[in-house]
Amino acid sequence: MANWLLKTEPDVFSIDDLAAAGKQGEPWNGIRNYQARNFLREMTPGDRVLIYHSSCAEPGIVGEGEVISAPAPDPDALNPESPYYDPKSSADNNRWSVVQIRYVRHWPGVMSLKTLKAVPELENMALLRQARLSVSPVTDAEWQHLVQR
Template structure:
């Protein structure tokens, strides 16, 4: 089992939206960064995810989710009507991937970016080193530090 951090803008798709999707979850789509895509392709059912709200008043981790399926080619990449359409993708070579994620729990309080930056043991965390990356791995130690704050 691996741990991940998934960033989302709450006015676009929030933890509340994920919870509303129920046990079947929701495809985590729209990833258009190669490094983040490569992380998505490594995810497996049962992996834990931290849900991070960005571009909001208090950016931070608001809860947890769980990967519930194998990664698969992003169908939006082939749909010209989708805002995630990629004209360079083909049915034989879809460049982008998604993974289905479901809500697991809401944290009692947001663990803010400011709080994360102040914690010992998170210096190497991808979120703090590569702030714009929308999908990133979280080590077991990082998960423990963050969970203890929540």
């Protein structure tokens, strides 16, 4: 089992939206960065996920989810009506992937980016080293430190 951090803009898709999706979860789609896509392709069912709200008044970790599917080709890449359409992708060569994520729980409050940056044990966390990456790994030690706070 691995641990991941997934960023989302809450005005587009929030942890509340993920919770509302129920047990079937929601596809984590629209990833259009190769490094983030490669991390997405490493995910397996049962992996734990931290949900991070970005581009909002208080960016930070707001809760947890779980990966419930293996990576699959992102159908939005082939749909010209989708904002995630990629004209360079084809049915034979879809450059992008998607996984299904299920809600686990809200955290009692936001663990803000400011708070995360102030914790010495998290100084090497991928989120803090590559702030613009929408999918990043979280080490077991980082996970334990975060969920115990």
